Amino acid sequence: MHSTTLILLMGFMSIAAFYLGRSRSLAVVGGPGRGKGLHSLPGYHGYFVSIWCVLPPLALLSGWMLVEPGIITAMVVKSLPASQQELPAGELNLLINNIRNLATGDVVSAAINADFQRAADLYNEYNATSRRLLSVLVLGLAALGGALAWRRIHPDLRARNKVETVIRWALIVASSIAVFTTIGIVLSVLFEAIVFFQKVPVSEFLFGTTWSPQTAIRADQVGSSGSFGAVPLFAGTMLITAIAMIVAVPVGLMTAIFLAEYSSARVRGIAKPLLEILAGIPTVVYGFFAALTVAPWVRRVGESAGFEVASESALAAGLVMGIMIIPLVSSLTDDAINAVPSAMRDGALGLGSTRSETMTKVILPAALPGIVGGILLAVSRAIGETMIVVMAAGLAANLTANPFSAVTTVTVQIVTLLVGDQEFDSAKTLAAFALGLMLFIVTLILNIIGLYTVRKYREQYE
Amino acid sequence: MPNQMTSRARVEAGLSRRKRKEKIFRASGLLATAIGILFLGIFFSTLVAKGASAFVQTYLLLDVELTAETIAPGGELDLEYADFDGLVRTALRNNFPELSGRNDRRELNRLLSVGAGFQVRDLVVANPDLIGTTQEIWVPAASNVDMLMKGNIDATVDESLRNLSDRQIRWIDTLDQAGRVDLRLNKALFTNGDSREPELAGIRGAMMGSFFMLVVTIALAFPVGVAAAIYLEEFAPKNRWSDLVEVNINNLAAVPSIVFGLLGLAVFINWMGLPRSAPLVGGLVLALLTLPVIIIASRAAIKAVPPSIREAALGLGASKMQVVFHHVMPLAMPGMLTGAIIGMSRALGESAPLLMIGMIAFIVDVPGGFTDPATALPVQIYLWADSPERAFAERTSAAIIVLLAFLLLMNLAAVILRRRMERRW
Amino acid sequence: MVVASRKAAYHHKDGEMTETLVKKNMSASRTSAVPNYRGQQVELGRETVGNVRCANPFMVAENVNVFYGDNHAIKDVTLEIGKKEVIALIGPSGCGKSTFLRCLNRMNDSIESARVTGNISLDGGDIYDKTLDPVVLRARVGMVFQKPNPFPKSIYDNVAYGPRIHGLAGDRAELDDIVHRSLERAGLLKEVKDRLDDPGTSLSGGQQQRLCIARTIAVNPEVILMDEPCSALDPIATARIEDLMDELCEDYAIVIVTHSMQQAARVSRRVAYFHLGYLVEVDDTDKVFTNPHHKLTEDYITGRIG
Incomplete structure (x- = not known):
C-alpha cells in the first residue's frame, strides 16, 4: 500500500x-x-x-x-x-x-x-x-x-488532562524544531567539512592563495586534490561586501534620518512602502538586473573613464547588493533612532541646535550601538547573499582589490561546486561544505554580536 | 558671565554657516531617499520595457493542407508516421513558389518554430474531422523572426552580424504584406514547460513547481511555527533552554539561505534518500527557512493579545490550554496569518537553497506531484537569465513580472488582512 | 456674536508663516461654564483676572491660541513677562501651561499638527517672524525639561555642547572657562570638577538636573523656561534647584511651570493660573496666594481642584 x-x-x-x-x-x-x-x-x-x-x-x-x-x-x-x-x-x-x-x-x-x-x-x-x-x-x-x-x-x-499533556508535548517538539534545524545545519556542514579537511589540510584551505577545484573531476586523475586555497574567495567576498556597505550604509542611514526627521507624514507614507518593495524583490531578480543592466553600464562608464573593466565586475555586483541592503539598514537605523528618548531631541533643540546638529551630535551618537548592531546584521546578509554574486560576479578566483576586475565569492563557489552531478565524496563537492562551514561560522558570529548589541541597546532605553 | 549681547552677536555670526550645513544635510537625506526610489523606478521601467513584449509572440498564418495520405495513410490518424512538420513547411513554401533549391528551402524552413508541427498535430488530434481539409492556422515563428518583428534585430546592419539573412528578411516582409505575420498573445508562456527554443519556452512548469513547494512549506511551517510561538509565549518557563531557543530562532532568521540548501542536500537527499529536484524536498527546505519568520510574527501577534483576556478566561475556570486555544489563538490569528503570508512570499522568491538540492535541472514536463522533478519560478528566471539567446532575456523579464505580480498579490493580501482584522486594544 | 478676525497663524515647518483667517465664536469660547470640584458650574471670565501687564515687560504674548489638530489647547492668552523676574505658571494637569511655555521658544514647531496664532515678542521682536531662525531664538530663550535629560556624553561635553554649536568660544581655554563658570553658576562645580569626563548620566537625578541648567546657562540666554524642573527630584534636590533659581534671576528672566503651589510661592514673584487652556488669573505671587480674585483660582490653591 x-x-x-x-x-x-x-x-x-x-x-x-x-x-x-x-x-x-x-x-x-x-x-x-x-x-x-x-x-x-x-x-x-x-x-x-x-x-x-x-x-x-x-x-x-x-x-x-x-x-x-x-x-x-x-x-x-x-x-x-x-x-x-x-x-x-x-x-x-x-x-x-x-x-x-x-x-x-x-x-x-x-x-x-x-x-x-x-x-x-x-x-x-x-x-x-x-x-x-x-x-x-x-x-x-x-x-x-x-x-x-x-x-x-x-x-x-481525566481525558482533558491527558489530551492537554499530549498537546503540550507537541508544542514543545514544535518549538525545538528550530533548535534541531540549527543542530542539523552544524552537523551536516561539519561532517562533510571534516572529511574534506582530511583530504586538504585546514591551513592550506584557510591560507592558500590559489583556488582551482576544477582538476578534481575524476578520482583517478593525477593531482586530483586540486588546489583549495580559499583566500581569493574570502577576499572577493570581502571586496563585494565592502562595496555593498559603502553604498548601503550612508544611503540607508540618510534615508532613515530624512524620513524620521525631515519628511512630512505624507512623503513618509509614500516613501516607506516603496522602500519596503525594494526589500521584497527576490534576490534572483536583483541578480538579473545586475548582470544585464548594471554590469554593462558600469563597464561603459568605467571604460569611458579609462579603466579596464571586466564584464562581470565586483563593482556591479556590489552596487546592486548595496541597493538591496538599503531597506535593511534604513529600517534598523529607524528603529535605533526611534529608541532614543525624545527628551534628548528636545534637550538639543531647546539649546538652539539645528535639526542636523541634533541628529549628528546627539541622536546618532546615542543610537550608535543600535546602528552598529544593525550594520553587522547587514554585513552578514551581504556575505551570505548568493544569487546576485552568482549571476553578476563571475567565477574567476582573482586575488585583487580592484573593484573593476572579476572576483568570486564563497557563495558563488558553493553553488558552482554543488550544481550538477558529482560524486558526493569528491574533494570538490566536500569543499563546498567546508566553504559552507566558514560561511555559517562567520555569519553566525556577526548575527550573534549584531542581535546582542541591538537588544542590549533597546533594553537600555526601555 | 559674558554680556548677553555679545553672545547673541556670536550666535548670529555663525548662523549662515550652520544654515548651510543644515541645508546640505537635508539635501543629502533627500538624495539618499531619492536614490532608493529612483532605483525602483529604473528597475521597474527597464523590466517592463524588456519584458512586456514577451507576452506577445510572432505567429505565421499558413494554409495547411491536412492531406489524408500524409497523416492518416490507413484512414486512421497515425501519429508515429505523420509528418506534421512537412505539412507546415509545404504550407510555408506554397507562399514562395519561385523557390526550388534545397538550400533555399532549408533557409525558408528556419523561419518556422520547431513547435509549429506540434501545434498542428495537437489541433488534428483534438479534431480528427479536419483530416483532408485545408486550414488557415497561426503557427509560431522561429525566435529570430520574433526578434525581428519586435525590433530587436536591426535589418540595416551587415548580414553577417545578424541571425537572419537578407533573403529571410525579404520573405518575412512578403508574408507580412500578405497579412500572414502577426504578434499574438503568447499563450505558450503560460501553458508550456521549459524548452531550449525560446519561442516554445513557458513558465507553467516552474509555476507548478513553486506551487507544490509552497503547499509543502505552508503545510509544515505554519502549524509548527504557530505551535512553537504558542509554547514560547504561553507555556515556556523562563530558563536557559527558552533563552537558547529564543536566541536560536533570531539567529536562524539571519542565517544565509544557501546554508539551508546545504542542510537540505546533506540531510534530506543524502541521508534520508529523498529524490533530487523534487518539490517535496524544496518545500521542506523552505519550511525550515520560513519557520523563524512565522514564529517571530506569531509571537508578536500573541503578545499583542492583552493579558486581561487571559485572566478573564482563567477566572472562569478554563484550563491554560483552553485559554490559549479558545481565546488567545483566535485573537492572534490575523497576525499569525499575516506572518505566514510574508513567510510564503519570502519562500516564493527564494532560489539559492533550491540550486543546492538540484531544482535547477532542465525540465520540460510540467510536474504533476510532489516528487516529480521540478524547478521553481525564481530558479527558472536564473536559468533563462543565463541563456545566451536574446529571446530568453525578454522571457526572463516576463517571468520576473509574473513572479513580482504574485509577490505583490501576496503582500497585498497581507496588508488587507492586517487592515481588516486588526484590533485596537 | 461671531467675529472673524484676521490673525497670523504659524505653520510649524522651518518657521514658515502663513496668514490664515481664523474664525472664532468669541462669546462662546471666551465665556463658558466649567464644572468645579462640586460639579457646580463656575463662569470662566472673558478677561483674565488680575494684571497681565508688568512694569518692565521683556517677553510679551498677545492673544495666543494654540491648536493641536482640532484640539484648541490655548485660548486667547495674553501675558507679559518682566525682565529678570521669576513667573510661575500653575494650574491642573492638562490646563495648557506647558504648551504655553513651549510656545515661548517655539518648541511646538517640532510637533507637526501644532498651530500657533497670535503674537509673541521678545524684547520687542516678533519671535514667530518668518525671518527669525528658531535656532537664534532658542539660544536666547533656553529651556530646562521636566525629566533631567543629559546627553549620553561626558559632563564637560554636555555643558560645552551649546557653546560649541553656537560658536560662543573662540578657543579651548575660553570654552573651558565657559564650562567651569556655568557649572559653578549651577552650583555643580564642586561636586564634579574632578570627574568632568564621566558621563553625564552617571550623576544623581538632582545633579543631572543642575547639569541641564548649567548646559542651558552656558549658552548665555536671556530667558530660561523651566518645565516642572523638580517633579522628578527628591525634596533635597528640589531645594537646591529652588535656591539656584533665586540666584539665577539676577541675570535671567525665568518662566517656571510647576505643579507645586509651595514651590510657586517660594520662587516666583508673579503667578499665572491656567485652567482648560484659559489664563484665568495673573498677579503678584503674594496677592494670588493670599487673596485670589477668581473662584477657580481660589478652589485650586485651597486644594479643591487639581
Whole structure:
C-alpha cells in the first residue's frame, strides 16, 4: 500500500475514533443529557481515543521509513556475488544506485546482466514485502490503540488532562524544531567539512592563495586534490561586501534620518512602502538586473573613464547588493533612532541646535550601538547573499582589490561546486561544505554580536 | 558671565554657516531617499520595457493542407508516421513558389518554430474531422523572426552580424504584406514547460513547481511555527533552554539561505534518500527557512493579545490550554496569518537553497506531484537569465513580472488582512 | 456674536508663516461654564483676572491660541513677562501651561499638527517672524525639561555642547572657562570638577538636573523656561534647584511651570493660573496666594481642584 494511502486511511480511522470515543463517554454516563457526570467534556474523550489511535502507528511508520532503505539495501548487497560485495565503498554505492534505478525503471549507467537484473528484482520484492508488512502493522496498531483507549473511557477518566499533556508535548517538539534545524545545519556542514579537511589540510584551505577545484573531476586523475586555497574567495567576498556597505550604509542611514526627521507624514507614507518593495524583490531578480543592466553600464562608464573593466565586475555586483541592503539598514537605523528618548531631541533643540546638529551630535551618537548592531546584521546578509554574486560576479578566483576586475565569492563557489552531478565524496563537492562551514561560522558570529548589541541597546532605553 | 549681547552677536555670526550645513544635510537625506526610489523606478521601467513584449509572440498564418495520405495513410490518424512538420513547411513554401533549391528551402524552413508541427498535430488530434481539409492556422515563428518583428534585430546592419539573412528578411516582409505575420498573445508562456527554443519556452512548469513547494512549506511551517510561538509565549518557563531557543530562532532568521540548501542536500537527499529536484524536498527546505519568520510574527501577534483576556478566561475556570486555544489563538490569528503570508512570499522568491538540492535541472514536463522533478519560478528566471539567446532575456523579464505580480498579490493580501482584522486594544 | 478676525497663524515647518483667517465664536469660547470640584458650574471670565501687564515687560504674548489638530489647547492668552523676574505658571494637569511655555521658544514647531496664532515678542521682536531662525531664538530663550535629560556624553561635553554649536568660544581655554563658570553658576562645580569626563548620566537625578541648567546657562540666554524642573527630584534636590533659581534671576528672566503651589510661592514673584487652556488669573505671587480674585483660582490653591 502506498504510504500516502496509508496516512489517509489513518486519518479516517482517527476521525472515526473521535466519534466512537465521544459517544462512548456519553454512553457510560447514560445518554447525551448526562454529560455532567463526566470529569472531562465528551469531546476530550473523543480526542483521547483519537490520539491513541494515531500516535503509536505514526511513530512506527516514521521509524520504519527511516530504517527500511538501509535494511533492504543491506539484504540486497548480501545477495550479490562475493566479488561485488568486496568492492570499495564508492563503487559499491554506484552499483546500489544502479540497482535502485533499474528497479524503479530509471536510466542506468551500466550494462545490465543477469546478476544485476536479479538484484533489482530482489530489491523490488523486498520493497513490496516491507510495504505489505508495514500496512498491516500500522493499521493493526491503530485499531489496537484505539480499542484499548476506547475501553478505558470511564466517567472519572481525566481525558482533558491527558489530551492537554499530549498537546503540550507537541508544542514543545514544535518549538525545538528550530533548535534541531540549527543542530542539523552544524552537523551536516561539519561532517562533510571534516572529511574534506582530511583530504586538504585546514591551513592550506584557510591560507592558500590559489583556488582551482576544477582538476578534481575524476578520482583517478593525477593531482586530483586540486588546489583549495580559499583566500581569493574570502577576499572577493570581502571586496563585494565592502562595496555593498559603502553604498548601503550612508544611503540607508540618510534615508532613515530624512524620513524620521525631515519628511512630512505624507512623503513618509509614500516613501516607506516603496522602500519596503525594494526589500521584497527576490534576490534572483536583483541578480538579473545586475548582470544585464548594471554590469554593462558600469563597464561603459568605467571604460569611458579609462579603466579596464571586466564584464562581470565586483563593482556591479556590489552596487546592486548595496541597493538591496538599503531597506535593511534604513529600517534598523529607524528603529535605533526611534529608541532614543525624545527628551534628548528636545534637550538639543531647546539649546538652539539645528535639526542636523541634533541628529549628528546627539541622536546618532546615542543610537550608535543600535546602528552598529544593525550594520553587522547587514554585513552578514551581504556575505551570505548568493544569487546576485552568482549571476553578476563571475567565477574567476582573482586575488585583487580592484573593484573593476572579476572576483568570486564563497557563495558563488558553493553553488558552482554543488550544481550538477558529482560524486558526493569528491574533494570538490566536500569543499563546498567546508566553504559552507566558514560561511555559517562567520555569519553566525556577526548575527550573534549584531542581535546582542541591538537588544542590549533597546533594553537600555526601555 | 559674558554680556548677553555679545553672545547673541556670536550666535548670529555663525548662523549662515550652520544654515548651510543644515541645508546640505537635508539635501543629502533627500538624495539618499531619492536614490532608493529612483532605483525602483529604473528597475521597474527597464523590466517592463524588456519584458512586456514577451507576452506577445510572432505567429505565421499558413494554409495547411491536412492531406489524408500524409497523416492518416490507413484512414486512421497515425501519429508515429505523420509528418506534421512537412505539412507546415509545404504550407510555408506554397507562399514562395519561385523557390526550388534545397538550400533555399532549408533557409525558408528556419523561419518556422520547431513547435509549429506540434501545434498542428495537437489541433488534428483534438479534431480528427479536419483530416483532408485545408486550414488557415497561426503557427509560431522561429525566435529570430520574433526578434525581428519586435525590433530587436536591426535589418540595416551587415548580414553577417545578424541571425537572419537578407533573403529571410525579404520573405518575412512578403508574408507580412500578405497579412500572414502577426504578434499574438503568447499563450505558450503560460501553458508550456521549459524548452531550449525560446519561442516554445513557458513558465507553467516552474509555476507548478513553486506551487507544490509552497503547499509543502505552508503545510509544515505554519502549524509548527504557530505551535512553537504558542509554547514560547504561553507555556515556556523562563530558563536557559527558552533563552537558547529564543536566541536560536533570531539567529536562524539571519542565517544565509544557501546554508539551508546545504542542510537540505546533506540531510534530506543524502541521508534520508529523498529524490533530487523534487518539490517535496524544496518545500521542506523552505519550511525550515520560513519557520523563524512565522514564529517571530506569531509571537508578536500573541503578545499583542492583552493579558486581561487571559485572566478573564482563567477566572472562569478554563484550563491554560483552553485559554490559549479558545481565546488567545483566535485573537492572534490575523497576525499569525499575516506572518505566514510574508513567510510564503519570502519562500516564493527564494532560489539559492533550491540550486543546492538540484531544482535547477532542465525540465520540460510540467510536474504533476510532489516528487516529480521540478524547478521553481525564481530558479527558472536564473536559468533563462543565463541563456545566451536574446529571446530568453525578454522571457526572463516576463517571468520576473509574473513572479513580482504574485509577490505583490501576496503582500497585498497581507496588508488587507492586517487592515481588516486588526484590533485596537 | 461671531467675529472673524484676521490673525497670523504659524505653520510649524522651518518657521514658515502663513496668514490664515481664523474664525472664532468669541462669546462662546471666551465665556463658558466649567464644572468645579462640586460639579457646580463656575463662569470662566472673558478677561483674565488680575494684571497681565508688568512694569518692565521683556517677553510679551498677545492673544495666543494654540491648536493641536482640532484640539484648541490655548485660548486667547495674553501675558507679559518682566525682565529678570521669576513667573510661575500653575494650574491642573492638562490646563495648557506647558504648551504655553513651549510656545515661548517655539518648541511646538517640532510637533507637526501644532498651530500657533497670535503674537509673541521678545524684547520687542516678533519671535514667530518668518525671518527669525528658531535656532537664534532658542539660544536666547533656553529651556530646562521636566525629566533631567543629559546627553549620553561626558559632563564637560554636555555643558560645552551649546557653546560649541553656537560658536560662543573662540578657543579651548575660553570654552573651558565657559564650562567651569556655568557649572559653578549651577552650583555643580564642586561636586564634579574632578570627574568632568564621566558621563553625564552617571550623576544623581538632582545633579543631572543642575547639569541641564548649567548646559542651558552656558549658552548665555536671556530667558530660561523651566518645565516642572523638580517633579522628578527628591525634596533635597528640589531645594537646591529652588535656591539656584533665586540666584539665577539676577541675570535671567525665568518662566517656571510647576505643579507645586509651595514651590510657586517660594520662587516666583508673579503667578499665572491656567485652567482648560484659559489664563484665568495673573498677579503678584503674594496677592494670588493670599487673596485670589477668581473662584477657580481660589478652589485650586485651597486644594479643591487639581
